[in-house]
Amino acid sequence: MKTRIITKSTCKPVISEPGNSAVYKTGAWRSLKPVFEAAHCSSCLLCWLYCPDMSVIVHDGKMEGFDLDYCKGCGICALECPGKKGEKAITMVKEDIL
Amino acid sequence: MTTSSLKLKDLVNKDIRLAPGHRMCQGCGAAIVVKMALLAIDKPVVACSPTGCLEVTTCISDSTAWKIPWIHSAFENAAVTLAGVETMYRALKKRGKISQDMTFVVFAGDGGTYDIGLQSLSGVMERGHDLLYICYDNGAYMNTGTQRSGATPFGASTTTSPAGSAVPGKLQLRKDIVKIMAAHNIPYVAQASPSHHLDLMRKVQKAVSISGPKFINILSPCHRGWRSKADDAITISKLAVNTCFWPLYEIENGKMKLTHVPKEKLPVADFLKPQGRFAHLFRPDNAWMLEDAQRQIDAEWAALQATQACEASGN
Amino acid sequence: MKKMTAVTGNEALAEALRQINPDVCAAYPITPQTDMMQRFSDFVADGLVDTEMMLVESEHSAMSACIGASAGGGRVATATSGPGLALMWEMLYVASGMRCPIVMAVVNRALSAPLNIHCDHSDAMGARDSGWIQLWSENAQEAYDNFIMAFRIAEHPGIRLPVMVCMDGFIISHSVGVMDFLADDKVQRFVGNFTPQDALLDVERPVSYGPLIVTDQYHEYKKAQNEIMDSVFAVTEAVASEFEYLSGRRYGLFESYRLEDAEIGIVVLNSAAGTCKDIIDEARENGVKVGLLKPRLFRPFPYAAVAEALSHLKVVCVLDRSDSFGAFAPLYVEIAASLYPREQRPVLLNRIYGLGGRDFMPEHVEAVINEMTDIVSRRIAATPKKYISLRQYY
Numbered sequence: 001m002k003t004r005i006i007t008k009s010t011c012k013p014v015i016s017e018p019g020n021s022a023v024y025k026t027g028a029w030r031s032l033k034p035v036f037e038a039a040h041c042s043s044c045l046l047c048w049l050y051c052p053d054m055s056v057i058v059h060d061g062k063m064e065g066f067d068l069d070y071c072k073g074c075g076i077c078a079l080e081c082p083g084k085k086g087e088k089a090i091t092m093v094k095e096d097i098l
Numbered sequence: 099m100t101t102s103s104l105k106l107k108d109l110v111n112k113d114i115r116l117a118p119g120h121r122m123c124q125g126c127g128a129a130i131v132v133k134m135a136l137l138a139i140d141k142p143v144v145a146c147s148p149t150g151c152l153e154v155t156t157c158i159s160d161s162t163a164w165k166i167p168w169i170h171s172a173f174e175n176a177a178v179t180l181a182g183v184e185t186m187y188r189a190l191k192k193r194g195k196i197s198q199d200m201t202f203v204v205f206a207g208d209g210g211t212y213d214i215g216l217q218s219l220s221g222v223m224e225r226g227h228d229l230l231y232i233c234y235d236n237g238a239y240m241n242t243g244t245q246r247s248g249a250t251p252f253g254a255s256t257t258t259s260p261a262g263s264a265v266p267g268k269l270q271l272r273k274d275i276v277k278i279m280a281a282h283n284i285p286y287v288a289q290a291s292p293s294h295h296l297d298l299m300r301k302v303q304k305a306v307s308i309s310g311p312k313f314i315n316i317l318s319p320c321h322r323g324w325r326s327k328a329d330d331a332i333t334i335s336k337l338a339v340n341t342c343f344w345p346l347y348e349i350e351n352g353k354m355k356l357t358h359v360p361k362e363k364l365p366v367a368d369f370l371k372p373q374g375r376f377a378h379l380f381r382p383d384n385a386w387m388l389e390d391a392q393r394q395i396d397a398e399w400a401a402l403q404a405t406q407a408c409e410a411s412g413n
Numbered sequence: 414m415k416k417m418t419a420v421t422g423n424e425a426l427a428e429a430l431r432q433i434n435p436d437v438c439a440a441y442p443i444t445p446q447t448d449m450m451q452r453f454s455d456f457v458a459d460g461l462v463d464t465e466m467m468l469v470e471s472e473h474s475a476m477s478a479c480i481g482a483s484a485g486g487g488r489v490a491t492a493t494s495g496p497g498l499a500l501m502w503e504m505l506y507v508a509s510g511m512r513c514p515i516v517m518a519v520v521n522r523a524l525s526a527p528l529n530i531h532c533d534h535s536d537a538m539g540a541r542d543s544g545w546i547q548l549w550s551e552n553a554q555e556a557y558d559n560f561i562m563a564f565r566i567a568e569h570p571g572i573r574l575p576v577m578v579c580m581d582g583f584i585i586s587h588s589v590g591v592m593d594f595l596a597d598d599k600v601q602r603f604v605g606n607f608t609p610q611d612a613l614l615d616v617e618r619p620v621s622y623g624p625l626i627v628t629d630q631y632h633e634y635k636k637a638q639n640e641i642m643d644s645v646f647a648v649t650e651a652v653a654s655e656f657e658y659l660s661g662r663r664y665g666l667f668e669s670y671r672l673e674d675a676e677i678g679i680v681v682l683n684s685a686a687g688t689c690k691d692i693i694d695e696a697r698e699n700g701v702k703v704g705l706l707k708p709r710l711f712r713p714f715p716y717a718a719v720a721e722a723l724s725h726l727k728v729v730c731v732l733d734r735s736d737s738f739g740a741f742a743p744l745y746v747e748i749a750a751s752l753y754p755r756e757q758r759p760v761l762l763n764r765i766y767g768l769g770g771r772d773f774m775p776e777h778v779e780a781v782i783n784e785m786t787d788i789v790s791r792r793i794a795a796t797p798k799k800y801i802s803l804r805q806y807y
Contacts, residue, residue, distance in 0.1 A: 003629050004160050008644075011637035012512045012573075013626060014611045018619040019117030021156070021163040026119060045106035049137075049295060050332055052129030054118040058110045070118035074125030075329030092329075142616035146481070154625045162621035167613045169484055170623035171507050175477035178469060182439065182481025187614055189436040189465040190487055200616055218477065221470030 022070075026053060030073035032092040036065045041089035047077035063089070101307070102140050104299045109137050113165070120163035121155040125328040127318035127335070128152050128234040130292045132205055135232055135316075138299035139306050142166065142200040144187075146180035148210035149173035151241040151320075152234065174214040176206045177222040177231055184227050201306045202229035207318075208249035209239045212273050216248075223282040223311045230305045233275065234318035244323040244375075248273045251343075252394060253387045254375045256323070261378035266387060271394060279313040280349045286312040288348035288357075292319075293336035297346055297357050304350075317344045325374020337369040342399040347406075354405045363399070366392050418592050422553040422585035425592055426492070426518050426578075427452035429560045431462055432600040435516075436487030436607070439467035439478035443497040444530045445582040446520040450492055472497035476504035476515075483513035484622050486612025488564070491515065494582055495522030498536040502543070508575045509544025509638065511622060512610075514567035515575040517545075518560060521683070521734075522582040523769040531770020532582040534682060535735040537711075538743040544638055546576040546645055547712040549682045551668075553590045556580040558662055559709070561595070564604045565652045571644050573610060579711075581684040583770065595660060603659055642713040649710055666715040668707040669722050671697065675704030677785040678723060678759070680748050681732040682708055685766065685773045689732075692778035703782050708744070719751040726759040728785040728795070734767045741798060760788060763798040777801050 004010060041063050048056040048063065055071035057064045078090040102108070115136045122129045128151060136143065144167045147153040153170045156163040171179045180202050190196040211219060211233040219231060238256050239245040246259040249272050255261035259268040280287045285308050290298040298316060305312040317338055319331040326334055338344035339358065343366055346358040367388060370376035379387045420428070423446070430438070430453045440450040456462045467478045472493050483489045493501060498519055508515055519540075523533030537547060548563060550556035556578060563576040580586060595603075611620050626634060646666060653664040670690055672678055679689050686707040696703050706722055708714070723729055729752075733742030741749070745763035752758040764781060767773045780801065787793045 006630050006633035006637050008637050008640040011634055011641060012611065013510065013622070013624055013634070015157065015160055015162040015621040015624060016611065016618070017160075017162070018621070019115075019163060019165040021119035021161045022117045024119035024121070024161060026121065029124060045110060048110055049106055049134070050130060050292075052122060052124075052126050052133070052331075053120075054114055054116070054133070061107045061110060067118070072124035073328075074331075076125055076130075076331055079329040080332050144613060144616070153623075157621045157624040159624060159626060159630060162624065164621050165619060167616060167619045168621045169481065169613055171477055171480050171511070172503060175474060175504070178474040178477045179481040182437070182467065182478035182483075183485040183613055184481075185437050185439075185465045185467050185478065186482040186485030186487045186489075189463075189482075190485070190614065192463060192465070193436070195487075196614055198616060200614070217470060218474045221474055224470075225467070 025069045026072050027069045030071060031095050032073040032075055033068070033095045034066050034071060034073070034075070034077055034090050035093050036063065037089050040083045040087040042082060042084050044082055046080050046082070047090060050076050050080055052076070101303055104138060104296060104303065112137055115143065115165040116156070117163045117165055119161070121158065122151065123322055125321055125331055127236060127292060127320060127331040130331060131232070131234045131316045131318050134292060134295055134298050135203065135302045138302035139201060141306065142198065143203055144183055144200055145203045145205060146170065146176050146183070147204070148176035148206045148215055150207040150210055152205055152207065154241060173210055175218045176204045176210055176215055178218040180204050180229055181222045181225070181227040184229050204229065204231040206231065206233055207240070208233060208235040208237060209247045212248035212275050220282065223279060223284050223313070226310050228309050228311070230302070230312040230314065233315045235315055236318045236320035236323060237272070238323050240320045240323045249275070253379050253391055255378060256375065266378055266384050276315050283352065284311045284313065286348070286350050288314045289344065289346060290314055291317040291335045291339050291344055291346060293332050293339055294346055294358055301348060323375070326372050330372065334369070334372060337364065340364045341366045341369040342395050343369045345399060345402055347402060353409055354402070356402060356406050366395050416594065418594060419589050420553060420592050421587050421589055422556050422580050423449040423520070423587065424452060425553040425557040426560055427456070428594060429557050429600070430490060431456045432597050433490070433561070433564060433604050434462040435464050435490045437465045437467065437482040437489050438491060439469055439475045439482065440491050441469050441472045441475045441493070441497060443472065443494045445522060445586045446492045446494040446497070446518065448586070449518060449520065472500040473504060476501040476508060479515045480504060480508050480511060480513050483515050484511065484613045486609035486614050488607040489515045490517065492518035492520065494520045495524055495533070495536045498540055499524055502540065505540050505543035505545060510634070512573040513575055514573050516560065516563045516567055517575065517577045519577045519579045520582045520586045521579055529769040532584050532767065533734055533769050537577060537579045538735040540577065541712055541743060544574065545712060546574055547710070548576060548578045549709055549711055550578060550580045550585070551683055551686050551707065553585055554592050556585065557592065557594070558656065558660065558664065561600055561603060562652050562656050566645065566648055568607060569648045570608070572641060572648055574641060579683065584684045599659060603656070645713050646710070646715060664709060666710045666718060668709060670705040670707065672704035672706060672722055674702060675726060676702040676789060677728045677782065678704045678706060678726045679730050679732060679781060680706045680708070680744060682711070682734065682744060685732060685734065688773055688775060689778050692775050692782065696782050701782060701786060714747050716751040719748065720755050723748070724752060724755040724758050727789045728762065729759040730762040730764055730781050730785055732764050732766050732781070736765050736768065760795045762795060765798070765800045766802060771802060774802070
């Protein structure tokens with residue numbers, strides 16, 4: 001996002017584009033990455049609810065993976081994932097840093 | 099009162115009115131609290147935050163994470179700033195300039211609630227403004243780097259109440275903000291935790307259905323300030339509830355009700371142990387602090403149970 | 414025919430508020446302003462207005478509520494005095510920085526300590542750098558007229574800044590004077606409907622008010638605020654000429670009184686100007702060529718025009734009803750800054766008078782005029798800063 005130049009006509013600290021923070025990709029902060037294994041997912045959707053960064057993708061009531069543009073890699077989803085039969089559907093792995 | 103479903107399979111179809119790209123820390127409890135609260139409300143929301151973590155991370159330069167009207171004016175006045183907005187709403191509605199129904203919500207940290215914002219909050223509650231004040235309580239001034247607040251629990255080491263060789267952390271108890279709010283005789287006061295999301299969202303849903311001033315204190319783990327792990331916001335808030343460090347209850351029209359009773363009340367050490375801010379409490383020379391902390395919690399829990407029992411028996 | 418009424422300054426402004434019937438008023442009691450909002454509360458209680466009143470628990474909250482209400486998208490007014498204005502200090506900057514066109518009556522009062530409830534300009538002078546437009550008023554009539562004009566200036570689409578209208582505590586707020594009120598419909602037509610900009614209550618078009626602005630933009634924000642202030646002069650004059658058409662009363666950015674052919678002059682704000690004008694008339698009869706300049710618009714300050722009006726004088730005495738300890742007082746500083754670019758400029762004196770409501774009497778004006786005359790005739794040397802009517806001289 002380009003820094004807006006403030007002049008007499010724009011001198012008002014008001015933002016009129018709701019939710020435009022989405023252009024800022026916080027995924028770059030991540031050092032751990034969540035990996036989703038659909039076979040172990042019980043579609044409890046807790047990961048979707050708990051994610052502080054709205055990074056869990058859900059379609060038709062089913063967890064489908066992560067929006068890595070925003071995921072900061074906190075790992076709450078993995079820790080809280082109840083999984084299926086003792087196997088978690090989400091695990092955290094080290095982010096490849098090239 | 100029509101309430102929409104709080105089932106996750108229904109909630110996932112709702113637009114989350116807080117956008118990603120916000121700059122809250124990874125694993126931030128406050129982000130989860132705001133998200134859950136907004137999901138529980140159907141009406142258009144006009145929100146306000148005081149200066150603090152949530153404010154500086156959601157609205158910077160030309161970027162906002164809020165998809166709803168939102169205002170920040172200063173630190174000590176979120177309640178009255180939003181009360182000003184709410185008053186203008188009533189003025190314009192009366193004059194036929196606005197017809198839409200909307201609800202007003204403050205999202206404030208504990209510093210802006212228990213301490214610097216308490217006067218303006220008290221005034222707003224006393225005057226009966228129709229708004230919900232949510233305190234995301236992380237127990238210190240996290241935005242400025244974990245200084246002790248009136249919400250900091252006994253024993254916690256913060257940057258201004260560090261555990262040193264002469265003084266072992268904060269020696270005062272936190273204020274009971276829920277009771278302070280309840281003493282204003284407002285229609286609804288509650289305490290909630292993101293670990294018990296259905297309870298939290300039910301409380302928010304109930305609060306916005308009631309007209310007049312409402313207050314909900316919500317635990318908001320901050321792993322940076324609590325010196326715990328980035329992934330433990332939910333786990334640790336569950337421990338807070340199950341140790342009765344953070345009882346879940348509501349006071350509706352003066353009647354207190356525990357909304358969750360732990361199956362097994364865990365020792366408070368279970369909640370304190372994973373947090374670096376309490377590490378010194380586990381040193382042998384500070385054993386008295388751990389005992390004190392447990393005593394305080396037992397006393398508060400017993401008092402809450404007694405109040406509930408007393409009310410249930412109609413006395 | 415004009416209907417003249419005898420009222421106090423507070424009554425006059427309460428009446429203006431009744432005629433304007435703003436959407437929201439937030440206020441907190443403080444002497445000597447209290448009486449104004451009490452009177453306005455009567456109007457609310459009796460249904461003469463349908464303003465939503467917020468009787469808050471502090472002035473800090475009063476201004477915070479005004480900011481929220483103004484951002485909400487409607488017309489907002491308030492009033493305060495002395496320590497109340499001081500408590501608002503933080504929020505004054507927020508109101509101007511967020512472009513909230515709030516109008517506030519400031520009934521000038523001294524600041525503690527020691528505690529004092531009487532007239533003094535330290536309150537408004539302390540707020541002079543807060544980004545608010547300041548209009549100062551000699552008497553109840555001017556306060557009433559300024560207050561009505563203030564809404565037009567504040568809400569002008571190119572301005573959208575808060576305005577404080579200052580009048581002297583007790584001397585004007587509580588003294589009965591003769592007033593010409595405008596008819597209700599005339600005032601309402603003049604003030605017009607409020608046009609919201611970026612209304613927070615427009616849920617179809619959500620806006621975020623009050624972002625964190627860091628080093629990349631803050632500097633430009635402040636420069637832009639300064640530029641907006643530059644447009645205030647023309648708007649103030651345009652509003653004044655429209656108001657003259659309505660009322661027959663003419664207001665400039667400042668009042669020049671018998672200055673054209675004067676050799677010496679007094680610069681003073683608010684009610685003391687009345688006393689000075691009477692004594693100037695007497696001195697003129699004795700052949701002393703003395704005049705007066707009374708600033709009306711103090712923020713922004715019309716430096717060039719003030720310099721034009723004063724530079725031909727030999728001595729100018731700036732009378733300040735506030736002080737800056739260890740420095741020249743605020744009005745003096747502005748007059749000195751106005752005159753500095755001029756090659757020809759008068760000797761400047763700074764005289765502090767009337768702090769904490771100390772009476773300012775005709776003999777004090779006479780003494781000031783005599784002192785200036787003595788400086789012109791080189792009988793005495795000029796002393797830059799002195800206090801007049803100190804008890805030790807009695």
